Amino acid sequence: MQNIFKIVGFSIVFFCYQLAYSQVDVVYSDLVWSDEFDNNGAINPSNWHHQTQLPTGGNWYNGEEQHYTNELTNSFVENGVLKIVARKEVYNSQGYTKQYTSARLNSKFAFTYGRVDIRAKIPTNQGTWPALWMLGKNIIEPGGYFSSTHGTTSWPACGEIDIMEHGITSWQPAGYVQSALHTPSSFGSTTNIGGTIANNLGNDFHVYSMNWSPNQITFLLDGVAFYTYNPAVKNAATWPFNLDQYLLLNIAMGGVAGTIPSNFVAATMEVDYVRVYQNVQVDNQIPLNFTAAVGTVTSSSVELLLNATDNSGTVNYNIVYGGNSISAYGNSGVQKSVIIPNLTADTNYTFSISASDATGNNALNNAIVLNATTLGFVGCTGTSSEASQGTFSTGYNYSFETIGSNSVKVTFELLDTDKVGVVAYLWRQSPFAETPMSNVSGNRFTYTLTGQTSGATINYAVKFAYANGMSVTRYFSYVVGNTCTLNQQEFDDFSNFSFTNPSHDFISIASDITIDKVEIFNLIGNKVVTQTENTNQIDVSSLSKGMYLLIVYSEHKKGIKKIIIN
Template sequence: MKNTTPYKLLLSFFLFFQFGFAQVDVVYSDLVWSDEFNTSGPVDSNKWHHQTQLPLGGSWFNGELQHYTNLLSNSYVNAGLLYIVAKNESFTDQGVTKQYTSARLNSKFAFKYGRIDVRAKLPVQTGTWPAIWMLGKNVNEPGGYFASSFGSVDWPACGEIDIMEHGIFPGQSINYVQSTIHTPSSFGGSVNNGGTIASDLANNYHVYSLNWSPFQLTFLLDGVPYYTYNPAVKNSNTWPFNLEQYLLLNVAMGGVAGTVPTSFTQASMLIDYVRVYQNNTVDTQAPYNFTASIGAVTSTSIELLLNATDNSGTIGYNVAYGSNSNDYAGASGVQKSVIISGLNPSTNYSFSITAKDLAGNSAANNPILINATTLPNSTLICSGTSNLAQIGSFSTGYNYEFQTNGTDVKITYDLLDTDKVGVVAFLWRQSPFTEYQMTNVTGNSFTHTITNQTIGSTINYGVKFAYAGGMSVTNYYSYVVGSACSMGVTTFSELNQLTFSNPIDDFIEINSPIKIDKVEIYNLLGTMVVAQELDTNRIDVTNLQSGVFLISLYSGEEKIVRKIIIK
């Protein structure tokens, strides 16, 4: 039953993704904790804690129906597998009677940064909610293993990482699994999530993985990355993931998982192994050959080209300018492009850049100081959002942007679909037909610059997004070189009557004759930086840097997009 594939082969596979698709930024290679479930009987009490204490109010969260127990019938090891069994049975505990039992295990091991692999087969019966997830060791939660000694903050300030959840996504395929991040900036129905389709969950084992570095969280299914969480601004609201977390394994019943059928008797999550990897080799060698230079410059952005070499394979860069300071990960010996966006036109910016490895060793020539001035406000942009396709289809859509710089036109497309895996992009010229491979900027954002264009001429381009299992091609969009244009979306009279002050300090106060259902804010690279569906007449932008952004406002089927300036 055990997966005996040598770890070195898996490491090579992860390295391929690191340098081929840049979705796994740090490769962890030393096994530091595991449970192979080789001894039949109760779970290993040296490694696992049964969390059975009911929260205040006598019921588990989310309307769940089960008691979690330490009974051997709800969790046990047999023939190399851990069984977590949810059962239909009346059970009284802590003075409360419930009709279902299950198990919720806390690992007695907590760690910061590394990769966790869990090979498991899931129950798919209606009303079951299997989960593989993590909580901050500092969470103040009744009955948790670490709570009595380390519990100092409430959820979600501790941070929650849902590596895998199933059964709580109505309308999705029965083989759909999802990863979700809960932080003070977005929790409950968090916007920070990504899912994928697994093959035959009911009968197949799959490896659910989290690669957690100081820079990002990357989620993988069977070694293939499908979602990365990497907020542009990392603080206690968006990134409480600089402290130790522990693992939880459980199967909940009912609640957001839906009604449990009367025919339900029991269902099990089977776990083959749990493995945690970190890098334990003592590293005393500092990065060397550290260089930093200026790349492409526009009226609102400056590209920094960074490079350094280190024996660990990973470089951590810090870029500071003004009151801003951001960290980025790069591969040793590979040029790292960092685009600083949201800048003001015709403005000089000074950057202080340092390079360190993950052990904290600093490059000898830290810091490198460089200056660049943004272009005048003659850089002209035409952009929009659409879901129209000439081939295939889009589940959400895409952002597109045409930007004139001199006689060059930079074309950027950002795929908004979250159900596409392994995305690459090709720019299509309509006539004569020509295809150009685009450069990945970040996430599913791609760009390509066409040179020596004639000001005033009309060009027509679309993009082919290729991904695992197919492709989708956008419509062709016409752009007059050297022009600015409004967003290519339809506006409606009532929605178009809304007003708000612009430029903006800390909050966008929207006055609208109709209800605003949703607000989204994008930077000029097409990356969504704010999404809000509650209290949509007051939008907090205090975490955004100064600069130009695009705000999309929705009411029913109507939508408008406007440019905003944040001071």
Template sequence: MKNTIINKIVLSFFLFCQIGFAQVDVVYSDLVWSDEFNTDGAINSNNWFHQTQLPAGGSWFNGEVQHYTDQLTNSFVNAGTLNIVAKKEPYTNQGITKQYTSARLNSKFAFKYGRVDIRAKIPKNLGTWPALWMLGKNINEDGAFFDSNFGTTSWPNCGEIDILEHGITQSQPDNYIQSALHTPSSFGNTINIGGVVVGNNIADNYHIYSVNWSPFQISFLLDGVVFYTYNPDVKTPNNWPFNEEQYLLLNVALGGVAGIVPSNYTQSSMLIDYVRVYQNTIVDAEPPLNFTASVGAVTSTSVELLLNATDNSGTIGYNIAYGTSTNGISGTSGIQKSVIISGLNPNTLYNFTVTASDLSGNSAANNPIVVGATTLPNSTLFCSGTSSLAQDGSFSTGYNYEFQTNGNDVKITYGLLDTDKVGVVAFLWKQSPFSELQMTNVSGNIFTRTITGLTIGSTINYGVKFAFAGGMSVTNYYSYVVGSACMMGTSQFSELNGISFPNPVSDIVNINSNITLDKIEIYSLLGNLVLKTETNISSIDVSSLSTGVYLITIYSGTEKITKKIIVQ
């Protein structure tokens, strides 16, 4: 059994190295705490604590209707698997009778920074709310394991990291999971959320749900692939309370936000194969070397800083201070890091104080480096407008757009005007050849991205995908002449917009069109071409594709249109 466990850990770690490490900012590789659930019976009391004390008032938060118990029927280990069982049964405790029971486990281990992997099957029964999550060790919550010795901070000031939640997003497709961050600046119905539809049924198949938490960002992964990253440009206690130890919670709630529990409900189980926490434990006494900081591209509203250093750990932490703002980011040893400081005032001198350190806190000997730059005067070489036109999805109000030339660069800014969308992120879409680039959030729902090294007089074509909780909407492509004030056109492609096809699909995409089509291409969301046909243009066979979301591009003459398609 022991050799089997070691082999499982080595294999999963190897797979994560191949898939996930390249996507996170800091790689954590040393297993520091785990529970493999190899002993049948009660849970390991050295690792876990049953949180059963009711909050003041006698009901759990969010309108939940269950008692959390330490009964063996609600949490136990069997055949190498932890079972957390939510059941319909009358149960009286603390003088209160409820009709449902479940279990809420606190880990007796807390840590700051690292990666958590949890391999689990997640119940999908209506009215259930299974969750894998974390809270600050300093939370003042009566009945929690760490409260009596460390509970000094109220929620959400302690910070909450939800690795996985299911059951509270009924409007989403089947097998949709959500991750979220709760901070003083956004809590409860937080806007800090990401989600993904899992290809294989989450109730019948094990998946690895992970969070990678560094001093710079928090990334959520499904089976080793990042699907959401939280990384405020400027971190404050209001949006980043994640600099203290946190502990793990595993539970299945019932009712409340998850909806009414059906009358025929009997029980459901969350099965957990293992819980593993990784950190980097090797003592590092070597400081970063060869630290340099200089100014790159400057516009009227932004300054690019070019940072570099080397360190034996492989990761450099840079801290940038200017005025009352600070910005912490990570970089790779020996590779120049470009940082765009945006939202600046035109024709203004800014001094940036930059320091470099490694993850052990060792500082570069030449800290700090102070670099100055004066932003350019306001440029008149820009075009802007407001629209509600969409090539995919729709806009309830619309969006603003602006293209601004600075030298050989064009700064593209889009602002979403819709107020009914939360958790908004934006991606810049290049029309041809298609590519997708994440945009930087300036403030609110305003996003920007600068395209560099362009030729004055050339024409560029870009649109923006706004992704948000519950879906996405994509603007039309807009054509802009670099260096112009102002020449723009809207790539509406009225005839191509009339094309339709079933969505979602499973085998064959049948195209309904009144015009002649020349070619169909299907791309992954990373921009990789996965299918193409130039014959029998009325359809394309997608049965070879894995379940997921793709982009389908349809060509007619010199025009084309790109839309989202879901393959089941």
């Protein structure tokens, strides 16, 4: 291949690279390692190592049928292109005779974070498995270039990044190429898989790319992203991708690639270039304008609204609360919404939030500390599957009903069909008490609490005990005397009024009739505002952010609507 074509090709790829800016979180622009395959003959020994040693047992993995060799017939450079050739030939090595040969090349370069571009044309022959991929430099593997000096970790704990592989997804349409990641949490038949269709695969060159940052790994075909791996929790099980990895180029034969046809002779993968980009210039600029605020609050979650700017284009956020931590990232200058899930109802949480960039520069005002109290878990009637202990396969129905003026009838029905021998106990939250419930029918149980105070808030859960286990519902808050009408979104009695929603310090109410009184309740039934004067302008500056119920009275009419205070 002529040098002028390589220059044109580089320009095209660079253009595609720029188009992909919005599809990746970190743009890497400095070329740090490459092989353009300009010299005919044997591969450059300074860049590549032939991995030929068989694994223990005498066979390569996944039922493959080839010997990997360092023969010129299996790997060589010709006219500016690396050619890896899988051949049908009897070959004896290391005491084993096999019917096919190929080549498996290890790069002598390893790196952490960056972008890989490989322009290649791959074979599509039945029974072939061409692959462009990466392994952790710390892998323990016979004959691997780094294994003898850096091998400390077995697969898949070392991590594996498959940039492109073909031939092992026979159920996919023609032209399908796959990218995958293997980690301790998902390996072998991994679920961390993405794929796309390459036009005229087998006849045309395509650019297979992988963009790897501390936040995510994105795979691209010809500059277009098609799959991103970004686990919510990054630890040794899900993210062994914080250490050096090296490149591998090979064609495997048979095994999971299927039966090799009897008339197979040879298949060739051609590689025009391999390029690795990183950001070499030292980044000393810290994230600026870092802000954090509380957004929507529910009984089980808190939304945090985060923002900062950074010259890298990406900001990393670390959130610590109650012995837990969550990492997230957002684009520079764009508000990032992070939902903290699985929280306990009616509980105050403290969140410590820090901002940094990919280099590790920290925002000057780290850490911002925010407090938020989850809403009470409202109980009257409904269905849920949330548990405070154990789990529910389906869930349960619940009902709280005030009888007379000072009794509350509590009814729970277990909907799980996989539980046998079910009995139920009513749990009081504080002070804790456990009371047997009466069985009504099936898995439906009830108990009536007497001597309650009208307007008081009570908190109860139900323990369902059964053969070999138990499951406990969430605690429900209930206001004695509440008919649950406050849980309805809107009444038809009086609906021809409007107001600012969401509202901040004041609620401005517009109506074509006179409003006598306005009340605001929180979602656990507590009245937080009553106003009978100047009813078109309600002061809510003292209320916490969240959702409330606005009740408007006019003579004998009443209307109820939800409102958000922000």
